[in-house]
Amino acid sequence: MTDITFYGGVGVIGGNKILLENQGTSIFLDFGKNFGREKVYYDDPYLTPRKHEHLLDIGLLPEMPGLYKNDKEPPVDAVLLSHPHLDHWGYTCFLDNDIPLYCGEGTRKMILNYEYSSGTGPSKEYYLANMTKSDGYQVYKDFRSFRTGDVFDIGSLEVEPVHVDHSIPGAYGFIIRTPSETIVYTGDFRLHGPEAHMSEEFIDKAAEAEPDVMISEGTNMVGATPSSEREVKEKTSAIIGDTGGLVVVSFSARDIDRLRTMYESSIENDRKFVISIKQAFLLQSLRDDPSLDIFDIRDDHVLVFRKEKDRASAWEDRVLREVDVKNGREINEIKDEVVLAASYYDMNELMEIDPGSDSVFISSQSEFFDEEGEIRHEKLLNWCDHYGMPQYQVHASGHVMPAQLRSAVKEIDPSILIPVHTEKPGLYKKYMSDIPSEIQLPSLDEKIEL
Ligand SMILES: [Zn+2]
Ligand SMILES: [Zn+2]
Structure with missing residues (x-):
């Protein structure tokens, strides 16, 4: 019993x-x-x-x-x-x-x-x-x-x-x-x-x-939306191809399939993929897992973005030992050559990056809920409005x-x-x-x- x-x-x-x-x-x-x-x-x-x-x-x-x-x-x-x-x-x-x-x-x-x-x-x-x-x-x-x-x-x-x-x-x-x-x-x-x-x-x-x-x-x-990861890649790649300015993509930080999709879509369009230092730390710790086919943070197609601050924490140190990070001003200078992975929490930093005209925001996560409790959809839309970036929704459910x-x-x-x-x-x-x-x-x- x-x-x-x-x-x-x-x-x-x-x-x-x-x-x-x-x-x-x-x-x-x-x-x-x-x-x-x-x-x-x-x-x-x-x-x-x-x-x-x-x-x-x-x-x-x-x-x-x-x-x-x-x-x-x-x-x-x-x-x-x-x-x-x-x-x-x-x-x-x-x-x-x-x-x-x-x-x-x-x-x-x-x-x-x-x-x-x-x-x-x-x-x-x-x-x-x-x-x-x-x-x-x-x-x-x-x-x-x-x-x-x-x-x-x-x-x-x-x-x-x-x-x-x-x-x-x-x-x-x-x-x-x-x-x-x-x-x-x-x-x-x-x-x-x-x-x-x-x-x-x-x-x-x-x-x-x-x-x-x-x-x-x-x-x-x-609200089931039938779509595969392959479709997400095709759609994202097309949007990047049509865009002359900055492309910002937002997705669940630990969705490794989506991370790979965004990396591949960037490369298809001859752009570098800019990830956050947290994502870089995650990739670093999953590197030796043979079951995960994922790119390396030392790859030439990858840049790591870090908010300006004085001191690095212990985990940031581990990443800084392997890669040079870019700040907002540096990303601004190459904004038409990159795809930037950014979440709601990075919106302040976008001021320095200054997206400008012909830039877009691709939201690649559920509009309804997120299993990590990190969706701030309405506020994200307000930021898109502020920066003049149209917002695309491209997602495949988990x-x-x-x-x-x-x-x-x-x-x-x-x-x-x-x-x-x-x-x-x-x-x-x-x-x-x-x-x-x-x-x-x-x-x-x-x-x-x-
Ligand atoms: Zn769950
Ligand atoms: Zn789950």
Whole structure:
């Protein structure tokens, strides 16, 4: 007998925290930050939750004695992380350091890289890892990484991670076997991405496992825009070709597929690709991963932009050792020869770069939400207005399209289907209502007993 409790990720996109309990073994599937519900109370960076007690009090963290920092005797055996988007791991900082975090090797690298270069978030006692000029890298959490093909036991559970394609590297779905049931968790995935074969492999293995339960994402029930990464490249390349001035592209900083697409579109148009120093640091730490086909920051086609400031932090030093960075004035002098990757947070610096006439802004991320909580679409449009840059929208989603999800569910054919990570669970249920699986809509904090 297994109990499944849903904390977050129900009726909202992201913030998954799914507790599985079987014969004395307890694990969480993801332990994500819930941006939507957090924003009801908080306004980052002016008011942020500084301690786990703050989030406990407003019901954003599960009430479980022992789970959090400085508590004794953790009540769970492990947390499995599906992928490195903040809405899946962002609240792990509050957990007791003794609780092991299982994740793909790519996820571990991306989480640590994020920690080293972020400097925001709750107070220092909650750091997952830290990097200083004197001590180098320090990791405080018990990360245990796996690769596809690994199968491992946690108490009474057998866990089989299988890679899936998503808008960030290192994403996995899980097949979990208890002595009496088989449970499949999709995490976030898509079937139209460059590595669709990985998601297909997951679907095949999940179907073979003949699961009792499938916990499925359902992000794209509204506003699904069918488009592939190849189409993004073609469209972006054409826009760059038609533009005489500066081209600014904005996309999720850790979407490596999009980063590669923008790099290739720049080269096709004989322009250099200017990335931020944070993106350069990320590429540097993923460099030795053989599964990622990504350009090197020392490549002649790449320039690194850094805001003017006096002192470099420890992680910036690592990049500065390898590349020369450009400031706004230097980019201004070559603005018709580059494509600049910039986010909302770089808009002040654009004043110095001074886009001028015949310059455009390409927004290459969802208009609706971002799994890293970094969309400021309306404000971005105000800046485009100010700088006189028309705004193009060119994007391919990180999430599976509705019809493809239906086919996947039919193929996997679980006895019980539970949608999470969707704003429209009712729509999901009606859309799938003719398939043989029994569809259960969980409520927040509710326990489903198998
Ligand atoms: Zn997500
Ligand atoms: Zn995701």
